[in-house]
Every structure is written in C-alpha cells, then in structure tokens.
Amino acid sequence: MEKLIERFIFVSRWIMAPFYIGLVIALLVLLFKFGNELFHFVTHAPQFDESDTILGILALIDLAFTGSLVIIVIFSGYENFVSKIDAEGHADWPEWMTKVDFSGLKQKLLASIVAISAIALLKAFMNLDRGVDEKQLTWLVIIHVVFVLSGVVLAWTDRLSEKNH
Template sequence: MTPTRAIEAILYGGRWLILPVYLAMLGLLGILVWYFLMDLWHALPLLQNISEASLVILTLKLIDLSLTANLVMLVILAGYENFVRRGEFGDDARPEWLGKIDFAGLKLKLLGAITVIGAVDLLRSFLEVDQQSDRDLLWQIIIVGLFSVMALLFAVTDYITDSAHAKLHQD
C-alpha cells in the first residue's frame, strides 16, 4: 500500500470517530422522552380542573419536546447515513426520507425544525404573557425571525446552487 492510500484509508476510517456522538445523542433522545412522559404524567391528575389556556400551554410544551426529539432522531439517522455508512434497516423498517437527505438538505431541515421549535416556544410565551418580560418576548421574536431568514437564505442558496449545477450538466 502506498503512503497516499494509507493516509486516505486512515482519513476514510476516521468517519467512525463520530459514532460515539450519535450514540450519546440516543441518550439525549431518551432524556427528551423521559421529560415528555414526566410532563404528561404530572399533568394527568390535573386534567379535570385545568383551564383551556393551561391545556394549550401543556400541549405546546409536549409538541416542543416532540419536535426536539424528532430533530435529534433526524440528525442521528441522516448524519450516520451521510457520514459513516449506509444503514441496513431492511425495506420495511427504513424511513422513506432517509436516503434522500444530503448535507445541504440536513442543514435546511435543521434550520426549519429549529425555527418551528422556536415559534412553538414563542407561542407558548405569548400564552403566558403575564409571566414574560417585554424584553424576553422581543428577543424571542428576533431569534425566531433570524432563524426564519437564515432558513430562507439557505433554501435560496441551495436552489441557486442546484440550478447552476443542473445547467452545467445540461451543457
């Protein structure tokens, strides 16, 4: 084996170093599920006397945790598939979207999910407006707005890049 091939083999094999990160993220997913179940468990005895606003706030909190868990799962599966190796899940178990998300698509999905999570949290803050300072609400609005603009800019950039790439292959 030539030195160049040896270096390439080491670099290519180095992709496995990210595996502990994905495994740790599974632990994080377990923590999110735990929080979801505990929030639901603590709310069950209160459901008889809960106000509509409190029920909506609880629902938004659970949706927020669910979206965050989905985001973690997306990063684990798409990251593993894109950077480590193609998973062999079997035809029935393999999510349809899995082979279709490249790094650019993963960035867009991440920004979109973060924006939605921020928007859900902002909605929850508006429902609890009496417990929020104007400054905190303003910052939440600014952050959600910035993430929305960033997601839009990434989408436009990817569209332009894909269009230019397609045009090059047509010529």
C-alpha cells in the first residue's frame, strides 16, 4: 500500500506540466504585446521627445524582462518539479537551464521582479514633469524597497542554510 501511495504521489508531479505549457502560451501573448509596443514605438518615434523615447525603450525592456522571467519559471520549474529535460543534441542549450535548483530559481525570480519594479519606478520618475501622482510614486518606491529587502533576506537565509549543510 505504501509503495502504491508513493508511486501515485510521484506520478502526480505531471499535473504541473499543463501549467508550464500554459506559461508558454502566455509567453506568446507577451510576444504579441511586445510586437504591438514595438510597432507603436517605431511608428511614433519621430514625434517623441527624449523622455518619450526613454519611456518607450523602458516599456520594451520591461516586457523583455517579464519574458525572461517566464522562461526561467518554465525551464527551472519543469526541471525541478516535473522531469529532467534532455539537453543532448542542442548545441546552443544555455548551461544554467539544467543547473538551477529551487533556491537559485527563487533568487532569479526575485532578481527579475526587482528589475521589473525598478523599471516601473524609473518610468514614474521619467513622468514627474507630466504630473505623476505623488501617492502612487510613494507606493512604487515602498514596493520596490520591499522587493529589494526581500531579495537581501532571501539571499541571506539561503547563505545561512548552505553554511548549515
């Protein structure tokens, strides 16, 4: 009975596979959004001043970081929780994809979130001359600081747990 329960629990990890397939579809939606943003940026570039140009570029960077975050979650999550991916025969296979453990995944996720938060904050600062709401700016700063502090605490606790092992 114990072996049967353990086998059932072990096989249940495949329930996560559709989540990762869904994230691939979400990545396609993000690509569509990136294409729209890029088209808008390029077609309106002649009318943009320096600030608008920087904001347009930051919007594209934000979408690229978000896409990278989704890729990290797809590959690392699938490798850590579902099944190993056979990288053999893929000459351009990124080395990190098969070496990110759960702790590394958490750190990469938080680093990406901090970068996305920093871009949102930078966009708000770039819009100061356009009457950005002070309350909204304050909340963006607070949220960003919380993300940064969370990253520091996460790295510190991971370091402590490594020392104990």
